[in-house]
Amino acid sequence: MRKVLLPTIIIIATILLILRLFYLQVINDSLKLKSDNNAIKIQYEYPERGYIYDRNGVLLVANQPSYDIMVIPRELKNIDTLEFCKLLNVPKSEYIRIIKKAKVYSPRLPSVFLPQLNKLEFAAFQEKIRKFEGFYIQKRSLRDYQVNFGANVFGFITQANERTIEKNPYYNSGDLLGMQGVEQSYEEVLRGIKGVKYIQKDKYNREIGSYKEGEFDTIAVQGEDINLTIDAELQKYGEQLMNNKRGGIVAIEPKTGEILALVTAPSYDPAILVGRQRSRNYTMLYRDSIAKPLYDRGLLAEYPPGSPFKIMTGLVGLQERVIDEQTTFMCHHGFSYAPGRFMKCHGSGPHQLHNGIYNSCNTYFANVYLRIIGKYSNTPYAVDTWSNHVKSFGLGQFMGYDLPTGKKGKIPTSKTYKKIYPGWGYSGKTIISNAIGQGEVLMTPIQLANMMATVANQGYYYTPHIIKKIKGEKIDKKFTTKHVSTIDKKYFAPMISGLFDVYNFGTASALRVEGIDICGKTGTAENFAKINGKRTQLEDHSIFVAFAPKDNPKIAIAILVENGGFGATIAGPIASLMIEKYLRHKITRIDLEKRTLERSLQDRYAKYSGKKTVDSLLISKPKIGDSLLVMKPKKVILTDSMKKKN
Known part of the structure; x- marks a missing residue:
């Protein structure tokens, strides 16, 4: 039996191989086409x-026709290069360089000679194309932005580079693909499917018709339309409020995790990255090391969260039962946690959880933190217990949202301090700055917003995401999966009560909006930088987190304004305005709006950088109280630093 088995297997395999080769070479011609x-x-x-x-169905990004001049090097014959270059306004040296590069890519395959002609340039070349054998026009579509905001959300379209072409067989030389933002995240959905025609040529290289009467031809299939979770009006308003400031705003719908606004400042008009000037404009944006308009501060910038982090300290304290709502600590405008060392504080007198939150009492939360760490006798387990509670809110990790960029932030663990203090040479007093969002704690604005969404939901969140609907498809299940924190639901009610009174009696009492119950927390994060080799304390970052309404919340928001000072000065007013804009679609706090729109921090940034710059590439000042409807693009205004480079 064994003697027969092996020959039988060989015979069967040989027959199958012959049949397969016969099919591929005689019956199926597809390999010829490849x-x-x-x-x-x-x-x-x-x-x-x-x-x-x-x-809401508002069109943000559409398409416009574009025409590329393609070249097949081996088909170039009797080209009058002087006439050709004059027609397209291309130096002869540039012509020679491009043709040489195209030959290196492939003598037989098409390469882009000149991309993205407009209609007039296309018409002029089309009239004389018969003179230039080896060149032809490839029609494509470019983005046509219906709005002048949201550049960081959309991303942009660019040509596929050689590395992408080698990696992904879908792309050929000259093909366009999405980079950054949703254009990159949903490239395969948005790009559609290319159509292909196979054309037979005779021995003189003349086209004689479709190969096999078009049997293998396919038609192009348009990309799928998508709806974002972004509210266009809110996004535009946020960018307006951040004119002449730097920082980020992230707004989330708590019940779904849908991102309502994702603002980075400074920003730019997305239209400047379309057309023949795209590469030049992108280079200017990329080289602007002062304003960094391509740097998405809402997703990438890691900051000490400051006082909003006291929310976490309080919740962990309740969960670990080292405090209750009545636990009282005495504040004397400073808290002595080591001989001769004090933590400055805003308040004085006895503080419990409720007034500790709305007065933002450092003393109270420093004591809570010491009790958390002390519960487990200042062991590594104590730090990790605290750390794990905090991480259950999505902090200190990549959050899994559907945008191609982000940072983890930092929530320290015992491993962190093992490196800093070898041999466990620290205690709760050593790392007490964590209690008030300083120390080793770092968070991005989107993490701050997600923290507030979790508090608004009393203990759970959904992964933040920017896709709402894909035509003909379902969104990823991970965006509808509930994440539950380690804090019991019962402990959120007293915390929310304190956050509500931040607006009634506390640090944001001047920011109330009549008729809207807002829960919030001011923050002022210390900010240090090296200037001339010395560690220098700069103007603090202004931070504010909030959600509203108090019952059945519709929006959670985090605002960070770099070097903005106190949280209630700049970030707080922006939070109140954004919340009212989203819930009411109008503004009643005209005083806050006027003050915020007119406030510029450019002189402050110029002082720190040593250079004068106008950050906003899109300066479109609304009238106070305007509805700020979605508008068509306006003329772009470049930064001073860009003008110098230009």
Whole structure:
């Protein structure tokens, strides 16, 4: 039996192999089309990218026609280069360089000679194209932005580079793909499917018709349209409020995790990254090391969270039962936690959880933190217990949202302090700055917003995401999966009560909006930098977190303004204005709006950087109290630093 088995297997395998080869070589001609067949020309038809809408169906990004001049080097014959270069306003040296590069890529395959001609340039070249054998026009579509905001949300379209082409067989030279923002995250959904035509050529390289009567031809399929979770009106308003400031705003719908606004400042008009000037404008944006308009501060910038982190300290203290609502600590405008060392504080007198929150009492939360760490006798387990509670709110880790960039932030663990203090040379007093969001704690604005969404939901959150609907598809299940924190639901009610009274009696009492119950927390984070080799304390960062309404919350928000000073000065007013804009679609606190829109921090930034710059590439000042409807793009205004480089 064994003697028969092996020959039988060999015979069967041989027969199968012969049948497969017969099918591929005689019956199925598709492999011929994938080879470098000199008698067949492959012509692509490029689909339109899917349209992008906001959560309410407002069109944000559409398409416009674009025309690329393509070249097949081996087909170049008798070209009058002087006439060609004059027609397209291209130096002859540039012509020679591009053709040389195209030959290196492939003598037989098309390469882009000149991308993104407008209609007039296309018409002029089309009239004389018959003179320039080896060149042809490839129609594509470029983005047509219906709004002049949201550049960091959308991303942009660029040509696929050689590395991408080698890595992904879908792309050829000259193909466009999305970079950054939703264009990158949802590239495969938005790009559609290219159409292909196979054209037969004779021995003189002349086209003689479709190969096999078009049997293998396919038509282009347009990309799928998508709806974002972004509220266009809120996004635009946030960018307006952040004019001449630097920082980030993130607003989330607590019950779903949908991102309502994702603002980074400074920003730019997305339209400047479309067309022939795209590369030049991108280079200017990239090189602007002062304003960093391509740096998404809402997702990437890690800051000490400051006083908003007291929310976490209080909740962990309740969960670990080292305090209750009546636990009292005495504040004397400073808390002595080591001989001769004090923690400054805003208040004085006895503080419990409720007034500790709305007065933002450092003394109270420092004592709570010492009790948390002391519960486990200042062991590594104590720090890790505290750390694990905090991380259950999505902090100190990549959050898994559907945007291609982000940072983890930092929630220290016992490993962190083992490196800093070898041999366990520390105690709760050593690391007490963590209690008030300083020390080793770092968070991004989107993490701060998610923290507030979790508090608003009394203990759970959904992974923040920016996709609401994909035509014909379902969104990823991970965005509808509930994440439950380690803090029992019963402990959120007293914390929310304290946050509500921040607006009634506390540090944000001047920021109330009549008729809207807002729960919030001011924050002022210390900010140090090296200037001339010395560690220098700069103006503090202004931070504010909030959600509203108090019952059945619809929006949770975090605002960070770099070097903005006290949390209630700049970040707080922005929070109140954004909340009212979203819930009412109008503004009643005209005084706050006027003050915020007119407030500029440019002189402060110039002092720190040593250079004068105008941050906003889009300066569009609204009238006070305007509805700020979605508008078409306005003229872009470049920064001073860009003008110098130009």
